[in-house]
Every structure is written in structure tokens, then in C-alpha cells.
Amino acid sequence: MIRFVPTNRLEPGDIVARPIFGANGAVLLRPGAVLSAFEIRRLAALGFPGVYVRDPDSPVTDVPDVISDATRAAAINRLWHTFRDLEQGNRIHCAPLFDSIDEMLSDILSEPDVVVNLGDLRTHDGYTFGHSVNVAAMSLLIGHDLGLSIKELRTLGVGALLHDIGKIAIPPETLRQRGPLTSEQWQMIRQHPRMGFDILRRYYEFSLAIAHIAYQHHERLDGSGYPRGLTGDSIHRYARIVAVVDIYDAMRSERVYRPAVPVHEVLEEIRKGAGEKFAPEVVNRLLRRVAPYPVGTTVLLTTGEVGVVIEVPAEQRDRPVVRVLLNPSGRPVKGQLLRQLAKEEDVGIERVG
Ligand SMILES: [Fe+2]
Known part of the structure; x- marks a missing residue:
């Protein structure tokens, strides 16, 4: 399970889930590396927008890429x-x-x-x-x-x-x-x-x-x-x-x-x-x-629920599968609640973020 974390919200102890490349293509941090406060400051100084870290609570298993x-x-x-x-x-x-x-x-x-x-x-x-x-x-x-x-x-x-x-x-x-x-x-x-x-x-x-x-x-x-x-x-x-x-x-x-x-x-x-x-x-x-709402995007649904995109169907890229995290009153949802927008035609994406 992985999650994208902006550099300014990384914490020491976070574990890198996808490799981080330097400007010349060399790997700066490998998957499995445990971030220290020093490394987080260095990433910020180098201008990295963020890092994919391991997170057992994240609903996102992997983000596929076009090339390896x-x-x-x-x-x-x-x-x-x-x-x-x-x-x-x-x-x-x-x-x-x-x-x-x-x-x-x-x-x-x-x-x-x-x-x-x-x-x-x-x-x-x-x-x-x-x-x-x-x-x-x-x-x-x-x-x-x-x-x-x-x-x-x-x-x-x-x-x-x-x-x-x-x-x-x-x-x-x-x-x-x-x-x-x-x-x-x-x-x-x-x-x-x-x-x-x-x-x-x-x-x-x-x-x-x-x-x-x-x-x-x-x-x-x-x-x-x-x-x-x-x-x-x-x-x-x-x-x-x-x-x-x-x-x-x-x-x-x-x-x-x-x-x-x-x-x-x-x-x-x-x-x-x-x-x-x-x-x-x-x-x-x-x-x-291109998936307009890529895997890992946080979305507000027209139902008032907030969730994370966990899958993008190949046939309907603009109607992703969303795992609902918060109900319309902003309370955490217990258990697995999925909205499959490709099947639930009356539910849409209100906005991103
Ligand atoms: Fe150019």
C-alpha cells in the first residue's frame, strides 16, 4: 500500500515506496529506505515535490507507469x-x-x-x-x-x-x-x-x-x-x-x-x-x-463523500473506482465502501483535492 506525501509533510521514519532519481538518473533513495530528518531536508532543498511512501492504511496498492x-x-x-x-x-x-x-x-x-x-x-x-x-x-x-x-x-x-x-x-x-x-x-x-x-x-x-x-x-x-x-x-x-x-x-x-x-x-x-x-x-x-483522475487522487463526490481513486478502468478512464474515506458529514467511513463510477451513473466527481 502506498501514498504520495508532499515533501513538507514527510516525517522521519517514513519508508520510501518508489525510487527517487537524481538529476543524472542515479537512484537517490531506494524503495525500503527509511527517511531521516536530514534526508527530508535534503529532498526539500533539491526541490522534490514529494515521495511515494509505504502506508498500510492507504487503499492504493500500486501506481502503474508507462515505462519501468x-x-x-x-x-x-x-x-x-x-x-x-x-x-x-x-x-x-x-x-x-x-x-x-x-x-x-x-x-x-x-x-x-x-x-x-x-x-x-x-x-x-x-x-x-x-x-x-x-x-x-x-x-x-x-x-x-x-x-x-x-x-x-x-x-x-x-x-x-x-x-x-x-x-x-x-x-x-x-x-x-x-x-x-x-x-x-x-x-x-x-x-x-x-x-x-x-x-x-x-x-x-x-x-x-x-x-x-x-x-x-x-x-x-x-x-x-x-x-x-x-x-x-x-x-x-x-x-x-x-x-x-x-x-x-x-x-x-x-x-x-x-x-x-x-x-x-x-x-x-x-x-x-x-x-x-x-x-x-x-x-x-x-x-x-490519460486518466483524468489518476490513482491516488483525493476526490469529493457529488454524494458529498470524500474518497481516493484506487483504480482507473481501461474502458472508461473518466469514471474511476473510488474508495470512500469520509461520509457526507465528514466522518470516517468504517470498512470498505467503494463507488464504482463506471457502474453508478448518478454519482460524479464534484472536485479534486
Ligand atoms: Fe521546448
Whole structure:
């Protein structure tokens, strides 16, 4: 049984239930580790939003992930090396990046019906790496659902993994800045897709499509994107996938300047942009894959009861199974009371939190 606890509410003695990765993909804390006051302070200092801990009273048994912890850690580590190589003026090692995409593909193909339930628990500093790995995994999932071949998926996956590589040219202080950006800083950020393209096209191992994913991932169908303001079909179809997944994962993440947006609100926002900014076929696939109320979410039901989502049915992702913890008058419910929203049509979710 596991429970997500925000870092400021962790207590010494809490036992880690899911591994915690550092910015380079190394495991900082393994499952089973007992947290000390020192480690909790360190997690807070590193900017971790929270930790999955063991909790015998929690109704949540496990939170499935799209890719395995090992695949995720290796991919983050390879990206970290890639950025470091570039910073030091060395050539990128391309083969390990394709290896990571192959590992992600085999994870995804072995669990083809996986529901997207959680992001990773990244720090602010490790943002680009954790984010890029999420974007690659989700792009592969959507590309798979759109019927791309394995060869096409490998291209899409590597492009998605490296979509933000042009950020190497942006000073880290700018990326981490809390306040509004100056117009020069904003100009520099708008150039990262082109920078990425210029880097990637120098490698014969990377096809032009991979470089174009980096170049076009901030373009929008209506021409409101950057850097070139491309419209509609002139945006590469792989870039149209990565654009949607990128915005989804960015909104889902906690940032220095704002907390994470709840999943159902992110999906609503993306749904509103379908056809105008985002490719509708991509948005449809995303909506079919992602649980709007992921496992572990606390919800207030229209009955006035408060509970926790413990399961998300594959057929009706917006109608989860909720274990009721408090009755409408706020008293704890004794025993196992489940609301299966897929079967109880008159019960809905009033709000999250
Ligand atoms: Fe970007």
C-alpha cells in the first residue's frame, strides 16, 4: 500500500515506496529506505515535490507507469551524458539514445493497454531530463495508437527525447527564473527549437525528421507558435505529436513559479485547443490514454463523500473506482465502501483535492 506525501509533510521514519532519481538518473533513495530528518531536508532543498511512501492504511496498492523505473533511470542518465558531452564541446553518442527508445518501446508493447497515471517525481533542476523522458514515452504511446511502424516510432521517440536539446544554449538561471522574463531572455527561449535543429542535423545518425521535431515542437496549427509560425500540414506530423505531449507534461509538472495543474484541467485545456492549436487526432489519442483522475487522487463526490481513486478502468478512464474515506458529514467511513463510477451513473466527481 502506498501514498504520495508532499515533501513538507514527510516525517522521519517514513519508508520510501518508489525510487527517487537524481538529476543524472542515479537512484537517490531506494524503495525500503527509511527517511531521516536530514534526508527530508535534503529532498526539500533539491526541490522534490514529494515521495511515494509505504502506508498500510492507504487503499492504493500500486501506481502503474508507462515505462519501468529502470528504463526511466537509464534514459535520464543517457540524456544527462548527452547534454554534458555537448556542453564540453564533444560529439553526442547517438546509439545509447536509440537504445533507450528501444527499451521504452518494449515496455510499452508489453503493456499495450496501460493507462497513464502518473508523471515521475523530478526536481526543478533535473526538469529538462525528466520532462524529455516523459515526452518520449508518451509520444511513443500516442504514435503507437496512431498506427506508426516500429521504424517510424524510433524516429519519433529519439526526436521527442531530444526535442529540447537547443535549451543547452539558454543560461540555466533563465530557465529557473521565478519572475517574468525580459524580452531578450524571451527571444533566447524562442530560439531553442532552431538551436536544437542546428545541433541535430550535424549527425548522420539522426534523420532530418528528428531534427525537425526539435525545430517544430512549439509550432501551433493556427500559426501562433514559434519560431517560424508554421501552420497546419506544414508542421511535421511527428512534431504535431510532440507538441501536444510536451504541453501536457509541462502543465502537469510543478515549476519553480507555479504548482502542477491537476490532470483533468490539463486535459480540458488541451481539448479546447484541438483543431485550432493542436492536431485533433493527437488530442483524441491523448484523451483516450490519460486518466483524468489518476490513482491516488483525493476526490469529493457529488454524494458529498470524500474518497481516493484506487483504480482507473481501461474502458472508461473518466469514471474511476473510488474508495470512500469520509461520509457526507465528514466522518470516517468504517470498512470498505467503494463507488464504482463506471457502474453508478448518478454519482460524479464534484472536485479534486
Ligand atoms: Fe521546448
